[in-house]
Amino acid sequence: MCVSALLVALLAVVPVAAAFDLGPSDLGPWTLDLGPKEPPTQPVNINTASATELQKLPGIGPATARSIVRYRERNGPFRRVEELLIIRGISRSRLKALRPYVTVESPKSKEGPKSKVQSPKSR
DSSP states (O other), X not given: OOHHHHHHHHHHHHHHHHHTTOOHHHHTTOOOOOSOOOOOSSOEXXXXXXXXXXXXXXXXXXXXXXXXXXXXXXXXXXXXXXXXXXXXXXXXXXXXHHGGGEEOOOOOOSSOOOOOOOOOOOO
């Protein structure tokens, strides 16, 4: 497909989406990023965020978000934000831009609180 045909097809999708009040999630792969993302109001925990939530971060697209989730699934939770440098596509400058919007917290255990074993009282 030549570039001009692709551009014409893309230009046809945008007005249709506006006419039917469709958002980006309704269009699937037929989305057009028309500007910078609105940064999250709360820091995103990179140990629990889904790929969709990670894509809300500035400079993180679908491929990088999937890479973060895949790394976490294979290697366990991140211990520090700086570990994001392991992910392909995250440079020092991108990490610097991300730092205010990300946090690292341990994933909550599904077991609940552990009971404490009390030692016998000494007499």
